[in-house]
Amino acid sequence: MKTSTKPADVNAIEVEGLAGGYDGRTILQDVSFTVKRGEIFFVIGGSGCGKSTLLRHMIGLHQPTAGSVKYFGEDFGAADAARRRELLKGFGVLYQSGALWSSLTLRDNVALPLVEHTDLNRRDREEIVALKLAQVGLTGYEDHFPSEISGGMKKRAGLARALALDPAIVFFDEPSAGLDPVTSRKLDELVLQIREMLGTTLVIVSHELDSIFGIADRVIMLEREAKGIIAEGTPKELAAKSDDPRVQEFLHRVARAGAKA
Numbered sequence: 001m002k003t004s005t006k007p008a009d010v011n012a013i014e015v016e017g018l019a020g021g022y023d024g025r026t027i028l029q030d031v032s033f034t035v036k037r038g039e040i041f042f043v044i045g046g047s048g049c050g051k052s053t054l055l056r057h058m059i060g061l062h063q064p065t066a067g068s069v070k071y072f073g074e075d076f077g078a079a080d081a082a083r084r085r086e087l088l089k090g091f092g093v094l095y096q097s098g099a100l101w102s103s104l105t106l107r108d109n110v111a112l113p114l115v116e117h118t119d120l121n122r123r124d125r126e127e128i129v130a131l132k133l134a135q136v137g138l139t140g141y142e143d144h145f146p147s148e149i150s151g152g153m154k155k156r157a158g159l160a161r162a163l164a165l166d167p168a169i170v171f172f173d174e175p176s177a178g179l180d181p182v183t184s185r186k187l188d189e190l191v192l193q194i195r196e197m198l199g200t201t202l203v204i205v206s207h208e209l210d211s212i213f214g215i216a217d218r219v220i221m222l223e224r225e226a227k228g229i230i231a232e233g234t235p236k237e238l239a240a241k242s243d244d245p246r247v248q249e250f251l252h253r254v255a256r257a258g259a260k261a
């Protein structure tokens with residue numbers, strides 16, 4: 001499934017010394033890593049280690065207590081509110097729940113960011129919506145409501161909406177949550193296609209081995225006690241060479257579960 005695309009040698013994201021948490025409780029400290037443009041970059045680790053927390057601090061939903069996050073060289077935390085809003089338009093974000101509006105058709109769900117953030121007229125919006133739904137294989141479902149489509153299709157529709165503004169970076173929290181293995185693999189293939197077609201940088205939170213080994217260019221592994229990164233590299237490198245038992249246990253535990261699936 002893996003493609004030959006080489007990520008460009010440009011840093012899309014630079015996280016330096018990031019710390020964060022909730023209500024004075026530190027969940028992450030001194031977290032540093034970079035993501036190259038066009039890379040499919042996974043944040044992996046056991047439940048509660050802070051994967052979603054890292055994402056939330058990276059996109060400004062929570063303020064880091066230390067460190068910086070730069071997008072294409074620009075410091076997100078140092079930007080004023082207007083500039084932040086501008087930068088946020090360059091991100092597509094898909095939360096675990098998918099969060100499509102149940103009262104809106106797929107067409108209107110995907111159009112929402114265009115209505116909110118652009119001055120495009122209705123006809124131009126419709127064209128973009130049709131293109132985005134085509135990119136995720138949902139042509140013909142424009143008038144369906146989320147309740148009328150499968151879980152995998154909802155994720156695809158969420159992806160179409162996240163892509164509406166042609167973001168340079170997409171953050172995807174647990175793509176395979178709630179999906180069967182076959183549907184998960186199809187979603188993985190779609191992620192690869194999106195990167196191929198659009199050159200999008202993808203940051204994906206996941207603990208699912210099939211996805212990690214199937215499509216991740218590189219991963220960081222977080223650990224709860226360490227409050228940060230305990231391993232970084234390609235999944236194969238880590239599985240073969242890491243001498244950290246936590247990394248080995250995590251990857252092999254998931255490997256066994258993945259092999260059955």
Ligand SMILES: Nc1ncnc2c1ncn2[C@@H]1O[C@H](COP(=O)(O)OP(=O)(O)OP(=O)(O)O)[C@@H](O)[C@H]1O
Nearest residue numbers: 022023027045046047048049050051052053054207
């Ligand atoms: N909004 C919040 N307020 C307070 N504590 C939170 C909040 N969100 C997460 N936490 C706590 O932060 C820690 C890390 O949670 P987080 O959701 O980031 O982990 P995760 O690695 O994404 O886990 P999972 O794989 O189970 O989704 C947990 O102890 C969690 O209880």
